[in-house]
Amino acid sequence: xxxxxxxxxxxxxxxxxxxxxxxxxxxxxxxxxxxxxxxxxxxxxxxxxxxxxxxxxxxxxxxxxxxxxxxxxxxxxxxxxxxxxxxxxxxxxxxxxxxxxxxxxxxxxxxxxxxxxxxxxxxxxxxxxxxxxxxxxxxxxxxxxxxxxxxxxxxxxxxxxxxxxxxxxxxxxxxxxxxxxxxxxxxxxxxxxxxxxxxxxxxxxxxxxxxxxxxxxxxxxxxxxxxxxxxxxxxxxxxxxxxxxxxxxxxxxxxxxxxxxxxxxxxxxxxxxxxxxxxxxxxxxxxxxxxxxxxxxxxxxxxxxxxxxxxxxxxxxxxxxxxxxxxxxxxxxxxxxxxxxxxxxxxxxxxxxxxxxxxxxxxxxxxxxxxxxxxxxxxxxxxxxxxxxxxxxxxxxxxxxxxxxxxxxxxxxxxxxxxxxxxxxxxxxxxxxxxxxxxxxxxxxxxxxxxxxxxxxxxxxxxxxxxxxxxxxxxxxxxxxxxxxxxxxxxxxxxxxxxxxxxxxxxxxxxxxxxxxxxxxxxxxxxxxxxxxxxxxxxxxxxxxxxxxxxxxxxxxxxxxxxxxxxxxxxxxxxxxxxxxxxxxxxxxxxxxxxxxxxxxxxxxxxxxxxxxxxxxxxxxxxxxxxxxxxxxxxxxxxxxxxxxxxxxxxxxxxxxxxxxxxxxxxxxxxxxxxxxxxxxxxxxxxxxxxxxxxxxxxxxxxxxxxxxxxxxxxxxxxxxxxxxxxxxxxxxxxxxxxxxxxxxxxxxxxxxxxxxxxxxxxxxxxxxxxxxxxxxxxxxxxxxxxxxxxxxx
Numbered sequence: 001x002x003x004x005x006x007x008x009x010x011x012x013x014x015x016x017x018x019x020x021x022x023x024x025x026x027x028x029x030x031x032x033x034x035x036x037x038x039x040x041x042x043x044x045x046x047x048x049x050x051x052x053x054x055x056x057x058x059x060x061x062x063x064x065x066x067x068x069x070x071x072x073x074x075x076x077x078x079x080x081x082x083x084x085x086x087x088x089x090x091x092x093x094x095x096x097x098x099x100x101x102x103x104x105x106x107x108x109x110x111x112x113x114x115x116x117x118x119x120x121x122x123x124x125x126x127x128x129x130x131x132x133x134x135x136x137x138x139x140x141x142x143x144x145x146x147x148x149x150x151x152x153x154x155x156x157x158x159x160x161x162x163x164x165x166x167x168x169x170x171x172x173x174x175x176x177x178x179x180x181x182x183x184x185x186x187x188x189x190x191x192x193x194x195x196x197x198x199x200x201x202x203x204x205x206x207x208x209x210x211x212x213x214x215x216x217x218x219x220x221x222x223x224x225x226x227x228x229x230x231x232x233x234x235x236x237x238x239x240x241x242x243x244x245x246x247x248x249x250x251x252x253x254x255x256x257x258x259x260x261x262x263x264x265x266x267x268x269x270x271x272x273x274x275x276x277x278x279x280x281x282x283x284x285x286x287x288x289x290x291x292x293x294x295x296x297x298x299x300x301x302x303x304x305x306x307x308x309x310x311x312x313x314x315x316x317x318x319x320x321x322x323x324x325x326x327x328x329x330x331x332x333x334x335x336x337x338x339x340x341x342x343x344x345x346x347x348x349x350x351x352x353x354x355x356x357x358x359x360x361x362x363x364x365x366x367x368x369x370x371x372x373x374x375x376x377x378x379x380x381x382x383x384x385x386x387x388x389x390x391x392x393x394x395x396x397x398x399x400x401x402x403x404x405x406x407x408x409x410x411x412x413x414x415x416x417x418x419x420x421x422x423x424x425x426x427x428x429x430x431x432x433x434x435x436x437x438x439x440x441x442x443x444x445x446x447x448x449x450x451x452x453x454x455x456x457x458x459x460x461x462x463x464x465x466x467x468x469x470x471x472x473x474x475x476x477x478x479x480x481x482x483x484x485x486x487x488x489x490x491x492x493x494x495x496x497x498x499x500x501x502x503x504x505x506x507x508x509x510x511x512x513x514x515x516x517x518x519x520x521x522x523x524x525x526x527x528x529x530x531x532x533x534x535x536x537x538x539x540x541x542x543x544x545x546x547x548x549x550x551x552x553x554x555x556x557x558x559x560x561x562x563x564x565x566x567x568x569x570x571x572x573x574x575x576x577x578x579x580x581x582x583x584x585x586x587x588x589x590x591x592x593x594x595x596x597x598x599x600x601x602x603x604x605x606x607x608x609x610x611x612x613x614x615x616x617x618x619x620x621x622x623x624x625x626x627x628x629x630x631x632x633x634x635x636x637x638x639x640x641x642x643x644x645x646x647x648x649x650x651x652x653x654x655x656x657x658x659x660x661x662x663x664x665x666x667x668x669x670x671x672x673x674x675x676x677x678x679x680x681x682x683x684x685x686x687x688x689x690x691x692x693x694x695x696x697x698x699x700x701x702x703x704x705x706x707x708x709x710x711x712x713x714x715x716x717x718x719x720x721x722x723x724x725x726x727x728x729x730x731x732x733x734x735x736x737x738x739x740x741x742x743x744x745x746x747x748x749x750x751x752x753x754x755x756x757x758x759x760x761x762x763x764x765x766x767x768x769x770x771x772x773x774x775x776x777x778x779x780x781x782x783x784x785x786x787x788x789x790x791x792x793x794x
Contacts, residue, residue: 011729036450054440061499106259300347307351317358384438445499559672565589572693688716
C-alpha cells in the first residue's frame with residue numbers, strides 16, 4: 001500500500017446511493033436472519049441440529065452486535081418447522097399428597113383435562129347429594145338399621161333370658177351392660193345386697209361370674225354386628241356413589257382414551273370420589289369451628305394445575321427469560337398463610353422458563369444467570385439430569401419450618417442458548433468443569449463484517465425492517481448510504497462494516513426522529529448527519545473544554561514554526577460513549593551521562609506498561625543503527641508536556657523517536673505536522689488505533705487557529721485502510737488546506753518533519769553528509785568522545 005501525501009479520495013470510502021438499487025427502504029423485503037456472520041451462522045445450524053447431550057450454545061461477541069435479536073429471529077424461524085411441544089400439568093397424588101404427580105399431554109389437552117375435572121366435580125356436587133336423598137337409598141339404609149336393631153335386640157333378649165334362669169337380670173350402666181342378682185324378679189339394691197349373709201353373697205358372686213363372661217361375649221357380638229352394619233352401609237354408599245359417578249368417569253376415560261397417565265389418574269379419582277362420597281352431602285354447611293377449613297376444601301384435590309399450555313401455538317417454543325432468578329428459571333412452590341404457618345398444595349406449583357421452553361429453545365443472558373448462583377447451579381443440574389425438579393433454594397438454611405412439596409420431576413429436552421461476552425465464556429470454560437460439557441457449541445460473533453455489495457444490501461434491509469417494526473419513516477437511498485459509511489467509520493476500516501447493530505439501531509431511530517421533526521416523508525442524508533452530530537454534541541463537553549484551553553494558550557500546542565526536540569503527538573481520550581483526539585507536545589532532551597533514555601512519564605508513574613515498552617524499543621533502535629562501531633554514550637529524557645493522566649499504548653513511540661533524534665542532531669522539526677505511529681527496533685512505523693480521531697483532533701485545533709495550507713498529520717502507511725475521516729476533513733484536504741501523509745519508516749517521517757533527507761547508510765555504514773542521520777551520528781560520536789575523555793580524566 002503506497003504512502004506519501006494522500007489524495008482526498010483515499011481518506012474516506014464513500015457509498016454511492018445509486019449502487020444500492022432502491023429509492024426507499026419501504027421497497028425492500030424484511031430481514032429474517034443474520035447480517036453476515038458466516039461463522040456464527042454455521043455454528044448455530046450445527047448447534048440446533050445436534051441433538052446429543054451437552055450441545056447447548058454459548059453465543060459470544062462484543063456488546064450491541066444484535067446477538068439476542070438475531071438468535072430470537074433465527075430460532076423462531078427454526079421453531080416453526082418443529083413439532084409443538086406437549087402440555088404439562090400437576091395433579092394430586094392420592095397415595096402421597098407430599099409428592100404431586102406430573103402428567104404429560106398432547107398440546108391443548110391439559111386445559112381440556114382441567115375443564116373436564118371442574119365439570120366432573122360440579123356434577124358430583126349435584127348428583128351425589130341427590131343420590132343419597134333418594135327413596136331407594138333411604139329404604140336400603142333403613143333396612144340395614146332395622147336389621148341391626150333386630151339382631152342387637154335378639155342378643156340382648158338371649159342374654160336376659162340366660163340371666164333370669166339363674167336369678168339375675170341385665171342392667172344398663174354408664175360403663176355398659178352389667179348383671180345383678182334378682183332373686184324375686186327385682187334387682188337387689190346395694191343396701192339389700194349388703195344385708196344378705198356373707199355365705200349367700202358368695203354364692204351370688206359365684207353364679208354371676210359365668211354371666212359376666214356371657215355379657216362380655218354379647219358385647220363383642222354387638223360390636224361385630226355394628227361393624228358389619230357399618231360395612232354394609234359403606235358398601236351401600238359406595239354402590240350408590242359408584243352408580244352416580246360411573247358414567248361421568250367413563251365419559252372422561254373415553255375422552256382421553258390412549259393417554260395411559262390420564263387413565264390411571266382417573267381410576268384414582270373414581271376411587272377417591274367414592275371414598276369421600278358422603279362428604280358431598282355436607283358441602284352447604286359451614287365449618288364446625290371458625291378456624292377449620294370449610295367442608296368443600298377437600299374438592300381442591302380434584303383440580304388440575306396446568307403448568308404449560310401449548311393450545312393454539314405453532315411449532316416449538318422459543319423463550320427469552322430476562323430475569324432468570326431461581327424461581328423464574330426452574331419454577332417455584334408458592335405458600336399461603338394458615339393459622340400462623342405457611343402451607344401449600346399442588347395447585348400452588350408455578351412453572352419456570354425451563355417448563356415453558358421445554359421441547360424448544362431457552363435464551364438466557366449469561367451475566368444475569370451467573371449473578372444468581374442458585375440459578376446457575378439449578379440450570380446445570382437440570383441439563384445434566386435432563387429433568388426439571390422444582391425445589392426451594394437454600395432450603396437447609398431456612399429458619400422457620402414450612403409445609404412444602406416434592407413434585408414429581410418433568411423430563412427435559414431443550415436447547416439452552418447463553419448469550420455473553422468473550423471474557424465470561426473463557427472464564428467459565430477455565431473455571432467451571434461442567435460448563436465445557438454442557439455448552440459444547442461456541443457461536444462467535446465478529447465485531448465487523450466485510451463491506452461487500454451483499455452486506456450493504458443486508459444493511460439496507462435491516463434498516464427497512466426496523467422502520468417497519470417500529471413504525472418509523474422509511475429511509476431514502478442517500479440516508480442508507482450515510483449509515484453504511486458511518487458503519488465503516490465505527491470500525492475504522494474502509495473495507496469492513498460494524499456488526500454492532502445496537503449502535504446503528506440508535507442512529508436509525510434518531511435520524512427518523514429528526515426527519516419527523518422536519519416533516520419529511522423519507523429520512524434523508526441530512527437527517528443522518530444531524531443525528532451523528534447531535535449525538536457527538538451531547539457527549540463532547542470535555543473535548544470542547546480542552547479545545548478552549550488550547551485556543552486560550554493554557555494548553556500549549558504549536559501548529560506552526562519549528563522546534564528542536566519537539567513533535568506534536570496525538571492521544572485518544574475515550575469517555576465511554578465518545579472518543580476524540582487530543583494533541584500534545586512531546587519533547588526530548590539529550591545530554592552526556594549514563595547511557596539510556598529516561599521516560600519521565602514512567603518515573604512519575606503516569607505510564608502504562610505498553611507505553612514503557614515503546615520507549616525501551618527506542619534504545620534498541622538507537623543502538624542498532626548508530627552504535628555498531630562505538631558505544632552508545634547518550635542520556636535522554638522524554639516527556640508529554642502538560643499531560644497529567646496515565647499514558648498507555650505505544651502509538652506515540654514514532655513521534656518520541658523523532659523528537660529524540662531532533663534533539664540529538666540539533667535539527668528543528670516543523671510544528672505544522674502532528675504524528676502518530678508505533679515504531680519497531682528496525683525503524684519501521686507500525687499501525688495504531690484511533691487514527692481517525694487523532695487526525696480529526698489535530699485538524700480541529702488547526703482549524704480553530706486558521707488553516708495555513710501546510711498543516712497536516714503523519715500516519716503509518718499500514719493505517720491507510722482504516723481511514724474513514726469526517727467529511728469536513730476530507731473537503732479541507734481536497735481544497736489543499738490540510739494534508740495527510742503516510743509513512744512506512746521513521747526516515748520518511750524525519751524527512752517530512754525536518755525538510756531534509758534522512759539519508760541511507762553507504763557501503764561503509766556511514767550516512768551521506770548533510771543528511772539527518774549523519775547529523776545524529778556525528779552528535780553521538782561527540783558524546784562518545786566526551787565520555788571517553790571524561791573516563792581518562794582529560
